[in-house]
Amino acid sequence: MYTKPENLPGDPLWHAFKNGDKASFARIYKEYAKLLLNYGNKVTSDKTVIEDSIQDLFVELWQNRATISETTSIKFYLFRALRYKICRNIHQNEFLNFEDIDNTSEHFDHAASIENFFIGLEVQALQANHLKSSISQLPKRQQEAINLRYYHNFSNEEVAHIMGVNYQSACKFIYTALRTLKVTLRVSFSSFLIFLNFFSIYMD
């Protein structure tokens, strides 16, 4: 089961930063900024809110470094804090911005870039494209849970804590999403056959 990070000895990098080491602070930012940006996109599509929230998060971390707690998982700490910041920043603009973070029908214009290392994984790579568009159709919370679980590799327990929901809800988000996404597998296996056909035409 989940163990509170405070109960374990802390991460040395975090410890150094808490003691005022600026280089460690910069290293933490460098290591996690990209991951946080990726995650931020699942919480809201407002890029300004994401960037401002990351900015606020790190400035406040530095200002409060002496009083914040030790942690074994910097990543977990930052993700949870970022979500909190984003929600707060969205609610500040509540009257200007009607977009709810739980809005289901949003579509993102991520620059499409699948990991390009396909060696030996023909079928899987074919499916990734279909999967990607199916994911974007899912309710926002399910997208977020899937992203945290499978991309950022948090446990179900941690996903629940980051998203501020109970364990059962987090599991349900993930399970419901998988159930929908499973369908893309069938579609893709038939497209793999088309793919094979394509080459046999050229072989002939």
Added chain:
Amino acid sequence: MDYTKFSVEDFAANESFIDWVNQSDPEAVKYWELYIAGHPEIAPVVEKARTLVINLKRTEDIPEDDTQIQSIWAKIEARVEHKQTRVSSNRTRIAILASVIIVVSAGIWWQLQTGDSSPAADLYTYQNKKDNYAEQINETGKPLRLQLADGSIVTLQDKSRLKYKSDYTNVTVREVYLLGDAFFEVTKDPYRPFIVHTNEVLTKVLGTSFRIQAPEGARNIIVSVKTGKVSVYTASEDAEADDTKEGVILLPNQRVKYERAEQLFDKELVEIPEVVNPAVKSTDFNFDNTPIRTVFKVLEDAYGVEILYNEELMEKCFITAPLGSEPLFEKLKIICQTIGANYEVIDTRIIINSSGC
């Protein structure tokens, strides 16, 4: 625990199963491998679930470019150092937009300056293609990485140029025009092949990585494949007419040299074949009294090449050689030396000449 009734989503949601797929927990790895071996009937469901878990990871994209990361950091530093209030991100967007306009217009300027002055026929053919395409000309002196709208990545070598569409959403074929030397990492899309035009030669793929060398006026056009499958063929200007396209299929570590004057395709191995099987580790090449049959099998699997030898004659050959990360041809040299044989490469195949051990 009985998993035989588990569905794809049951497996994919199971935390220990995810640990197995990610190979992140040795206990889970051991457990699942044993369980699956003992229940072969669940293999199809397991494979689907595994694919789903892997793909959920792959669909994510982490931005390649660091400018956003750096600009946020600059604002954090400013606020930390000088106790400034928040600088909202809207302003940087304008700055990024401005820099894009500068780069693009510089490109157009270059084309106007040199467009008419070059007499090369290839340049002329290339210039006449697709006026509505965007163009990237690399004059930087170093390779230039370019991401196309479909997600494919092109690494354009110095003094090379590429014409591409800024939007590939409404097309059935993704086409680009290349003059020079480039490495392509193509995003898979089985419904919309990706075609690179290099003068009279077309390279067609569904998603893979490969390199094309086609400098203007060169005698040969070379296409080398790193991953996936590629078909290379010629097309005359009135392409619709000929159904019987001349061409070859290339696999990883193979390349084709198209001799333009003779219109010949020459298939061969790349100069330095790379390990194409991701499951292979360098320790797999540590041979200890290993039968030659196994040795060649390991090499074939790792590099995706074909090795021909007389199995009967070489039956009693055993190899002891602590090989590792040296290139394929270096490995072959060492192996052949220890048993008094030699090898040659004919087309894409490696032939071993030996009189036995």
